[in-house]
Amino acid sequence: MSSEKRLVGRRLLRPAWPVxxxxxxxxxxxxxxxxxxxxxxxxxxxxxxxxxxxxTDKKPMFWLVGLSALLLLPVASGTERVLTxxxxxxxxxAINVMWTLIIGTAGLxxxxxxxxxxxxxxGAGYLSVTxxxxxxxxxxxxxxxxxxxxxxxxxxxxxLDGLYYALLTLGLSEFMRNFVTxxxxxxxxxxxxxxxxxxxxxxxxxxxxxxxxxFITTFVLLLLALAVFRAVNGGRIGLxxxxxxxxxxxxxxxxxxxxxxxxxxxxxxxxxxxxxGFIGAFYSATVGGTSLxxxxxxxxxxxxxxxxxxxxxxxxxxxxxxxxxxxxxQWFVDWGPWRxxxxxxxxxxxxxxxxxxxxxxxxxxxxxxxxxxTLHRAATTGRYAEFLPQxxxxxxxxxxxxxxxxxxxxxxxxxxxxxxxxxAEHERKPLGQHSDHLERMLNYFRKAPIPDKYAVYCEExxxxxxxxxxxxxxxxxxxxxxxxxxxxxxxxxxAVFLRRxxxxxxx
Amino acid sequence: xxxxxxxxxxxxxxxxxVAIGISLTWASIGMLNLAQGFIFTAGGYSAxxxxxxxxxxxxxxPALSIGTVVAGMLGAAVFGLAVGGLAFLPLQDRDNFRxxxxxxxxxxxxxxxxxxxxxxxPQSKPLPQIFGxxxxxxxxxxVTYGQLGGIVVAALTLAAVIMWMRSSRSGxxxxxMMMNPLGAAxxxxxxxxxxxxxxxxxxxxxxxxxxxxxxxxxVSPTSGVTPLTVGLIISLAGGLGSIPGTVVAAxxxxxxxxxxxxxxxxxxxxxxxxxxxxxxxxxxxxxxGGLLEDVRE
Numbered sequence: 001m002s003s004e005k006r007l008v009g010r011r012l013l014r015p016a017w018p019v020x021x022x023x024x025x026x027x028x029x030x031x032x033x034x035x036x037x038x039x040x041x042x043x044x045x046x047x048x049x050x051x052x053x054x055x056t057d058k059k060p061m062f063w064l065v066g067l068s069a070l071l072l073l074p075v076a077s078g079t080e081r082v083l084t085x086x087x088x089x090x091x092x093x094a095i096n097v098m099w100t101l102i103i104g105t106a107g108l109x110x111x112x113x114x115x116x117x118x119x120x121x122x123g124a125g126y127l128s129v130t131x132x133x134x135x136x137x138x139x140x141x142x143x144x145x146x147x148x149x150x151x152x153x154x155x156x157x158x159x160l161d162g163l164y165y166a167l168l169t170l171g172l173s174e175f176m177r178n179f180v181t182x183x184x185x186x187x188x189x190x191x192x193x194x195x196x197x198x199x200x201x202x203x204x205x206x207x208x209x210x211x212x213x214x215f216i217t218t219f220v221l222l223l224l225a226l227a228v229f230r231a232v233n234g235g236r237i238g239l240x241x242x243x244x245x246x247x248x249x250x251x252x253x254x255x256x257x258x259x260x261x262x263x264x265x266x267x268x269x270x271x272x273x274x275x276x277g278f279i280g281a282f283y284s285a286t287v288g289g290t291s292l293x294x295x296x297x298x299x300x301x302x303x304x305x306x307x308x309x310x311x312x313x314x315x316x317x318x319x320x321x322x323x324x325x326x327x328x329x330q331w332f333v334d335w336g337p338w339r340x341x342x343x344x345x346x347x348x349x350x351x352x353x354x355x356x357x358x359x360x361x362x363x364x365x366x367x368x369x370x371x372x373x374t375l376h377r378a379a380t381t382g383r384y385a386e387f388l389p390q391x392x393x394x395x396x397x398x399x400x401x402x403x404x405x406x407x408x409x410x411x412x413x414x415x416x417x418x419x420x421x422x423x424a425e426h427e428r429k430p431l432g433q434h435s436d437h438l439e440r441m442l443n444y445f446r447k448a449p450i451p452d453k454y455a456v457y458c459e460e461x462x463x464x465x466x467x468x469x470x471x472x473x474x475x476x477x478x479x480x481x482x483x484x485x486x487x488x489x490x491x492x493x494x495a496v497f498l499r500r501x502x503x504x505x506x507x
Numbered sequence: 508x509x510x511x512x513x514x515x516x517x518x519x520x521x522x523x524x525v526a527i528g529i530s531l532t533w534a535s536i537g538m539l540n541l542a543q544g545f546i547f548t549a550g551g552y553s554a555x556x557x558x559x560x561x562x563x564x565x566x567x568x569p570a571l572s573i574g575t576v577v578a579g580m581l582g583a584a585v586f587g588l589a590v591g592g593l594a595f596l597p598l599q600d601r602d603n604f605r606x607x608x609x610x611x612x613x614x615x616x617x618x619x620x621x622x623x624x625x626x627x628x629p630q631s632k633p634l635p636q637i638f639g640x641x642x643x644x645x646x647x648x649x650v651t652y653g654q655l656g657g658i659v660v661a662a663l664t665l666a667a668v669i670m671w672m673r674s675s676r677s678g679x680x681x682x683x684m685m686m687n688p689l690g691a692a693x694x695x696x697x698x699x700x701x702x703x704x705x706x707x708x709x710x711x712x713x714x715x716x717x718x719x720x721x722x723x724x725x726v727s728p729t730s731g732v733t734p735l736t737v738g739l740i741i742s743l744a745g746g747l748g749s750i751p752g753t754v755v756a757a758x759x760x761x762x763x764x765x766x767x768x769x770x771x772x773x774x775x776x777x778x779x780x781x782x783x784x785x786x787x788x789x790x791x792x793x794x795x796g797g798l799l800e801d802v803r804e
Contacts, residue, residue: 109606156785159792163539163605167743168784170541171736175777182773297544297732301617308610337621344618351611352597 015061016043016052035234063316070323071219075212083211089326090218091286094225094279096307096318098272104313105233105241106268109162112153112169114300115176116273120146120280121290122180125194128284135200135285139278146277150270157269158262170300177295192292200285214286221282222319228275229315232268240264302329302340305347311357320358411507414441418501430493445500454481454499456492465492467499509648511765517654517723519761520661524716525738526745526753527665528709534685534748536702537605542590542612543713543738544731545619546583550714551726552623553582555632562635572637576660579718580711587710590615591703599699616731623728631725634718653722664715668708669750681705685748737780744784749796756795759783 019042028037039057044050055061074086099113120142127133127141153172157165180192200217204210232238244254244261254261284290293299302325310321325343332339350357355364417437425438434442451472456465457480465486468478481499486492525543532540540546557578561571594611598604638656642649672678680701683691692698716734717726724730741760745753760780767779791798 156788159789163609164743164747164788164792166609167539167739168788171740172781174732174736175781178777296729297736298617298620298729301613304610304613305617308614337624340621341618341625344614344621347614347617348593348611351607351614352593 015055015058016045017055019051019053059316066316066319067223070222070319071216074215078208078212080208080211083208083215085326085330086323087211087215087218087286088330089323090215090222091279091283092303092306092326093319093322094218094222095276096303096310096322097222097225097229097315098275098279099303099307100313100315100318101229101232101272101275102269103307105238106265106272107241107245108154108157108265108269109166110153110157110169110269111166111300111304112149112172112273113276114294114303115169115172116146116149116153116276117280117283118173118176118180118290118294119149120277121284121294122194122280123277124281125197125284125290128197129194133198135198138198138281138285142281142284143274143278146280147270147274149277150273154266154269154273157266173295173300174297177292180292180295193289194284194291195289197284197287197289199288200282218286221279225275225279226315226319228271232271233315237264237267241268298340302343305343307357308347309343309350309357311359313356314359317357317359410444411504414444415504415507417441418505423498423501426497427494430490430497441501441504442497445497448500454496456489456496458489459485462489463487465489467492467495509646510650511762511769513645513648513650513654513658515758515762515765516658517761518764519757519759520658521716521720522734522737522741522761523754523757524661524664524712524719525734526741526757527668527750528712529738530742530745530747530749530753531681531705532709533742535681535688535705536595536599536684536698537688538595538608538612538702539605540587540590540594540612540706540709541609541735541739542594542615542619543709544735545616546586546590546710546713547717547731547734548619548623548726548728549586550579550583550710550717551634551721551730552627552632553714554579554634554718554721555726558635571635575635575637576715576718579721580714583714583717584707584711587706587708587713588703590710591706595702595706596699599702616735620728620731627728629728631727631730633725634721636722637718638722657719657722660715661719664712665754668712671708672750677701677704740780740784744787744794746791746794746796746798749794752794752796752798756787759795 029035030037038055038060040053041056043052043054045052070086070090074082077083095113095117099110102108102110102113123145124138124142128135128138133141153169156168160168177192201210201214204213240254240259241261241264243257243259244251244264251261280290280294283294303322306321306325307318308321309324310319311317325346328343329339335342354361417440422435422438422441425435433439449472450470453470453472455468455470455478457468457478458465465488466484467481467486469481470478484495486495525547529540529543532538554575558571558575561574566574590612593615594608598608598611601607636653638652641652643652643655644650672682680691680696681704683694683696684698684701688698691701713734717731720730720734737760741756742753744760745756760783763779763783764776767773767776771779787794
């Protein structure tokens, strides 16, 4: 980053690097795509008079810092409790990222997330317990089961819109729970819990080492989920869905330009469901079992709270919200039910007072600040009277404002000089040396922009003159302003002067 | 065979009340009240508290029964208003109201379960048998007083609600809001007052169903989940906002549940219900209510 101080007023801070012409500047790309890793643009710095590369999108840096912190903090702290906490956070975050894919990218308000996870978890766990399949096979089974589940529950999504679908899927977890409780193969034995599933990470030397490795695998799972999110949301299919994102009109527009958004939605739903089943199987294989808790409505609501606190529809919101909520629920265990109440209150507050959770806060605060400033400007109207107060924040270049203010003041001063004496002076002698006030006024008139500027048109030399207004456009002739004809040039000059004085009075 | 009919009727009348509450709320103020499960438990607990206090003072017989029902309905109505105050009034005129109020009600139900857990503990609480103990022989089936009373009370309440909607001024206001919220507001129907009234009434219906179901299942912090999910399914199948559709759907679902539990296996019940709803919605996205309207036309 350059060493000079940046950041002036409200301008965004954009990290900048000097461009070194002797070294060829190579843009890195994400593998197999044309997308650059960092969104850099070249810029000229008017202060140092040098070329710079400016980072316009700072997100990759924040992701790098955040994810490194998420990986390094627990490993460095090394206590088993912290490692377990962040391991859980990683798994939940992976689930939430996939859920974000369904809600945000596909725009399907589905609550079937945990049901899908549970299907993957129970299916793979059951096969592992009964037939002793190894964990890689379990993950594949989970993926397939999740995708199958996704296919089945996406069938009604084609016909139902929005909240109806939310209602339909909200009950699914509860139904799955009932099924598991009452089915003999799964629930009969230990109140629905499965034990003895093959583990991904075998027991290593010390418990701490085992926990560390388990945590790292869960972190890798989160990275995988984020990669899937990025690939789907940032890819072609995500772009297609963005066209049909917000309203019915958008949907009509999308289908009009040939985007089959329904199909794209179902694809995203299937992909996300498959990933959720995979996460379920992963969960079974990490914990070594699974329990009915995965189908409880409270867990579903807790996960929703995570997404809502972080910000609906954004991967970073899902991750941060999950970390916050998991921290509250796992760290303050001795608070008992109160910690869930705290999470619920946080979720309620973020619904009531923020537009889109933690990550929508920045835009919201900026908007509030802009509104305040506008109101302030409207109240202290003096400086900004040259335009409507509400357009003030939209004018980026403050010198425009200064110029308008200067011209207004100038006009005011000139207007105060208009008098019969002044006009008589001009009538006596339109050209030549004038008094100071008249000279200044004429200078101001001369500076006026060409469009609609008054001029003298000679119809017949020394006999017929008229006042015209210039069009300001090449090829477009001036228009005649009135039908008065003046017999001398001086009279015509004075007529133009009078018109200009009139305009100045009216301004 | 007849006992299947009766158990189906009981289930459908109890869940139908919850479903009608959800359906009315959605149709008139456009809010999906997913805190209905929380309101359900609120009704159950207030009935429980009343019965405890009344039993201490030596109240018994019909006074206890009526008092329990009224306490359950009142308590649930108050909590319905509270949910409205938290999720409806502050959000009502903001953009994205539907999604935000949905999330708000979900957050409320998340908080609510834990609050019950803190206050009442995880143990289930029994409600008094308001219809007394006893069995009536109807044909070859034996029906308990509880079942019979549940059906009758639910039917009466439903009739009262329909009467209210048909013939009272506030019912007219509510129907106006169901047809066209903006138009209703323009001609001077207060969206907020009517909305809160609807929330109180649907809360009372839910409270009644809590008392009725409390005859069979005990009240516990999470006992609202099943009524909520089944109520959602029924109101969806009935077409949100249509009372006749909801009643038909409730009957259908209740019988489907009873028949499945009887002739197949209890664990298939969820799938049968879910499959039935999906089937209805795939062919009739507006639910049975839409079908009824088409037939009438």
